[in-house]
Amino acid sequence: VQLQASGGGLMQAGGSLRLSCKASGRTFSNYAMGWFRQAPGKEREFVARINWSGDSTYYADSVKGRFTISRDNAKNTVYLQMNSLKTEDTAVYHCAADRAGWGTNRSVRGYDYWGQGTLVTVSS
DSSP, X not given: OOEEEEOOEEEETTOOEEEEEEEOSTTXXXXXXXXXXXXXXXXXXXXXXXXXXXXXXXXXXXXXXXEEEEEEGGGTEEEEEEOSOOGGGOEEEEEEEESSOSSOOOOGGGOXXXXXXXXXXXXX
């Protein structure tokens, strides 16, 4: 599976962005998908996860209520809608695929495929 993330950019605090992650391959609908982010000088951290069918989602406490993860299996795409952006949301955002399509895995090591990342910069 190859993953291509897009949609990053520069936004003022309080604004919104939607990230997309397009996957290649016919087995996308079998995978759980996650979004992670990595700020300069920090470790990569979990942001959100959605199971294979889209009916279960999980969020880091820092983004709960502001970010929404969703997927369209017909388009092989997972999305991250980011609202009420804060300066601390500035990071490179990566999408990832977990061959285990269910569960609540939030660990970087639990994901099998990674996209290249898209930069989100939030200014004050």
